[in-house]
Amino acid sequence: MPTALITGGTAGIGAAFARRLAAEGYDLILVARDKTRLAETAEELAQRYGRRVELLPADLADETGCAEVEARLRDSDQPVDLLVNNAGFGLNAAFWDATLEEVDRQLLVNVRAVLRLSHAALAGMVARRQGDVINVSSVAGFTPGSRSGSYVASKAWVTAFSESLGLELAGTGVHMSALCPGFTRTEFHERAEMDMSRVPEVLWQDADDVVAAGLRDHRRGRLVCVPGAPYKAIVVASRVVPRRLVQRLTTGVRRRML
Secondary structure: OOEEEEEOOOOHHHHHHHHHHHHOOOEEEEEEOOHHHHHHHHHHHHHHHOOOEEEEEOOOOOHHHHHHHHHHHOOOOOOOOEEEEOOOOOOOOOOOOOOHHHHHHHHHHHHHHHHHHHHHHHHHHHHHOOEEEEEEOOHHHHOOOOOOHHHHHHHHHHHHHHHHHHHHOOOOOEEEEEEOOOOEOOOHHHHOOOOOOOOOHHHOEOHHHHHHHHHHHHHOOOOEEOOOHHHHHHHHHHHHOOHHHHHHHHHHHHHHHO
8 A cells, every 4th residue: 555654644635635545545654743633643644444553742843853754765675656845834923033043943844844854755756766745835936025024935945946856756656745825824924913803705725725726736746736716816827927016016915915
């Protein structure tokens, strides 16, 4: 049976990946910090889908935690067929108001963990000439942010990294892609203590729909997936509209909504 390792696999898009992949017949390795929630999620998935669920409690901002997940990905006796780098978080503060520790931790999870876990997984996948990596990025990475510069930059990196490596992996039997959702109904904004009440309903996405789109596009060989017509339009506009106008529009829209 194929095995998928999912970071941040107990909530939001990560949990949606876990449900979808378990239903497809994958055994799972779930990575998260909360041991209790990991155990509850594993029991629920095992009972509902009859799949083996391995628990890997780890804080990806911590050197030891990240190294433990890397070691599991390098285990050739128990290979991982699909890596989903989903863990990540935002900050509800201007860059200069957030502490340096908070911003550094964000980059460790959003960027360093994606880099290191991808590196750990790819050597074995390329040697076996099969494997998949999906990195959960964000449509925010395509446009400048008026309040979340470090988050936007981290997601721009994830998208560029995934697309570039996806091209480099051509012909190896291994495929990497970036999944770039917009506003998705998860715990993400609640954890960051962000008031999202002004975001129009048309812009909200369901986590299960986001995952379905991401898997579909990945399996079609696409390097970047942007689910939802409104967000596809935003990405196209960000590439053709003059940069100064994009900056003004982005700032105006985000101020009204947030």
